[in-house]
Amino acid sequence: MEALILEEAHKLTLGDISLDEPLGPRDVRIAIHTVGICGSDVHYFTHGRIGPFIVKEPMVLGHEASGTVVEVGRDVTHLKEGDRVCMEPGIPDPTSRASRLGMYNLDPAVRFWATPPVHGVLRPTVVHPADFTFRLPDNVSFAEGAMVEPLAVGMHAAIKARIKPGDLAVVMGAGPIGMVTALAALAGGCSQVLLTDTQQPKLDLGATLGPIRPVNVAREDVAQVAREITDGWGADIVFECSGNERALAGLFEPLCPGGCAVLVGMPLQPIPYDVVAAQIKEARVEHVFRYAHVYPRALALMGSGRINVKPLITDKFAFADSVRAFDFAVQMPPTSVKAQIELP
Ligand code: ZN
Numbered sequence: 001m002e003a004l005i006l007e008e009a010h011k012l013t014l015g016d017i018s019l020d021e022p023l024g025p026r027d028v029r030i031a032i033h034t035v036g037i038c039g040s041d042v043h044y045f046t047h048g049r050i051g052p053f054i055v056k057e058p059m060v061l062g063h064e065a066s067g068t069v070v071e072v073g074r075d076v077t078h079l080k081e082g083d084r085v086c087m088e089p090g091i092p093d094p095t096s097r098a099s100r101l102g103m104y105n106l107d108p109a110v111r112f113w114a115t116p117p118v119h120g121v122l123r124p125t126v127v128h129p130a131d132f133t134f135r136l137p138d139n140v141s142f143a144e145g146a147m148v149e150p151l152a153v154g155m156h157a158a159i160k161a162r163i164k165p166g167d168l169a170v171v172m173g174a175g176p177i178g179m180v181t182a183l184a185a186l187a188g189g190c191s192q193v194l195l196t197d198t199q200q201p202k203l204d205l206g207a208t209l210g211p212i213r214p215v216n217v218a219r220e221d222v223a224q225v226a227r228e229i230t231d232g233w234g235a236d237i238v239f240e241c242s243g244n245e246r247a248l249a250g251l252f253e254p255l256c257p258g259g260c261a262v263l264v265g266m267p268l269q270p271i272p273y274d275v276v277a278a279q280i281k282e283a284r285v286e287h288v289f290r291y292a293h294v295y296p297r298a299l300a301l302m303g304s305g306r307i308n309v310k311p312l313i314t315d316k317f318a319f320a321d322s323v324r325a326f327d328f329a330v331q332m333p334p335t336s337v338k339a340q341i342e343l344p
Contacts, residue, residue: 003060003123004322009048012323021127028079028130029071034146035122036064037329037339041114045326053116062122063089063113066145076130086145088132088295089113105290134295137303144302146340147309151298154181156291157262158188161237165189170222170235170254173242173265174202176338181239183307186210196222199334223253243267252277260284315339
């Protein structure tokens with residue numbers, strides 16, 4: 001089949017790959033409709049690796065996907081041919097200790113699309129376990145369905161923060177993950193989000209999504225803004241979604257005493273950690289790695305209209321233009337948030 005194949009760093013082609021995918025009794029075959037381009041896809045394209053995961057053999061990219069069920073395994077009861085669906089890209093071993101403890105995202109045996117050596121889904125069809133395939137509500141488009149994957153990360157962060165109604169949150173970084181984390185924080189009960197970045201067009205877009213106060217950190221100090229809003233107390237939660245070293249250095253500054261910092265963004269290098277700054281506030285610090293069974297909640301919020309991701313989908317490319325789409329994603333203009341590829 002025709003697929004977008006990464007041979008090695010910087011070598012991306014739309015070419016033919018032969019993938020033998022038999023349909024198991026608990027699997028479905030899905031015709032792919034839309035695939036979002038993720039920061040991780042772009043990083044494999046530019047660097048050929050992410051940490052210990054190295055592209056050694058040609059690999060199909062793409063893991064944020066939606067599509068239509070075209071074939072159903074014998075034992076599958078909750079899906080049928082023609083269903084519009086989105087898919088969770090990580091498949092754990094259901095018998096593993098991590099899975100049985102309810103944190104299957106941390107299963108060392110998890111197989112995740114477009115993470116070497118597992119192929120991604122920028123191709124016409126994929127076979128996937130039905131248990132990790134979710135029907136889209138009628139009012140949720142394929143484009144929105146392909147946004148469930150990044151939204152699930154923001155939702156997982158909001159769950160880990162243990163938001164209380166009325167909390168004030170800071171979200172550092174107005175990229176796709178920062179934006180969906182802001183939406184998840186508001187849906188989870190935050191009264192307001194202070195969204196930080198240095199790219200004004202991204203902040204302007206963020207401000208249209210709800211009670212979100214943009215803070216351009218090139219000109220304003222987010223800790224000061226948080227104090228002004230709270231009579232000097234500080235924000236209840238800080239979600240760090242930028243992975244930026246300077247943002248991380250100031251992680252605890254906007255936080256209130258007893259508040260919670262959630263680390264979502266991944267810095268490219270190890271960074272210093274100010275223990276005392278965390279101690280004097282008795283900060284609770286949480287870490288996020290993907291998500292575990294968050295898709296049903298994300299789809300419920302989209303279906304009810306409580307979360308609207310449509311304004312975040314800024315750029316569309318045809319499958320035939322996939323290589324151009326990745327060149328675009330490497331040099332993303334500040335007005336863009338999420339680029340998606342549509343299959344014919
Ligand atoms: Zn992603």
